[in-house]
Amino acid sequence: MARTSGPETREKLIRAGEEVFAAQGVDGAQLRDIVRIAGQSNPSAVQYHFGSRGGLLDAVMAARQQRTEQVLTAELARTGDELGLHALLTALVRTEATELRTERGLRCLRISAQLSHESGVRTRTPHPTLDGTVYWTLIGRLEDCLVALSPGLPEPLRLERLDLALTMVGAALGDRARQYLADTTPLTGEDVFLADLVETTAALLRAPHPTPGDPS
Template sequence: MDRMARTPASGTSTRDRLLRAAEEQFATRGVHGAQLRDIVAQAGQANPSAVQYHFGSREGLLAQLLAERQRRVEDALTALGVDVDTATLPQLLRALIAAEGGELRTERGRHCLRITAQLSHDSGVRTRTPHPGLTGTGYWRLICALERPLTALPTPLPEPVRLERIDLALSLIGTALAERARQLTSGEPPLTEEPAFLADLAAVSAAMLTTPHPHS
């Protein structure tokens, strides 16, 4: 059946159907490439202004989608119970990747991983100003805590290098999880099992963050 012609599940609200359609469209066609008319059609709506009615705008729809995703990640972090003030760099990275990696286990989570990978540089790490959706979250506290171990290295990294590396590490993690999500969605067999993949991603990220700076 044509993906665009699917009948939305009964018993769900128009708002939820629009969100689910947006997750798929933004994931597969890009945050900037997806068309609102296709989202509305996939959600089974005849009114072309459905997105504006329920979310105010395309940006409002994306913001709500990301807010729901962030709540799931926050819940996962809370369940892990990591003390970000005392955790080591490997512990912080494993917690971050475990919370994000939980999204691989559902279709909507996989879509959202592919979406957030497109927005990884919007976190606010480079300016120390969190994206509005991250303000006050445990996720942001964990990201900020990644810098602490980098100041305790035998040769501490300069502040600009620390911030740039953390931003790059988040991009690496987001891109790796998004590609894994794409593989699972398309039915491609991954090269490694999920636990090994997540553990290796944490190890590679730690190595990238702590390698000596070439100009130090």
């Protein structure tokens, strides 16, 4: 009988969760498929180890965050005290792009693209997997850049724009991951794609903001 306890089983369930959440979607994933792929005989294995589907999903994202935190720390160290918007976005995109290197990373990019709006940016309350992370600190530094670049930008619009920018980065990398997993040739090389993603995101954040009286 397959084990249903211990760190080895937990890791098997996380790996299976990555596969199923990426293939079936966060909302459509079937727990029975995760249990089967993980080689577990206990149908309640996910509940036993993680409490719920949401608990497993958080564990999947926490594992991904742990990988990228180390990379992001190194990327930010390369910028030193430079707080410019372009440098921060470059660090973010380069970090996230490291997930394109492995099949596990590709799957996690597909998953995280579906969860972009759950980061907590709009409410300033980080999701538990982001609380205290370098990634969350980076978000704060990006907002500081927006305040400096557009001092008249109202806070609600600033937070919404920042959330949309992060969502765009996640969606773009998630789609790139989809193409790689499907063995589809992208329209552009990866270097061009990543550079353009930085520029496009920067342009979104720098865009003139509407003023009262603008046509709706």
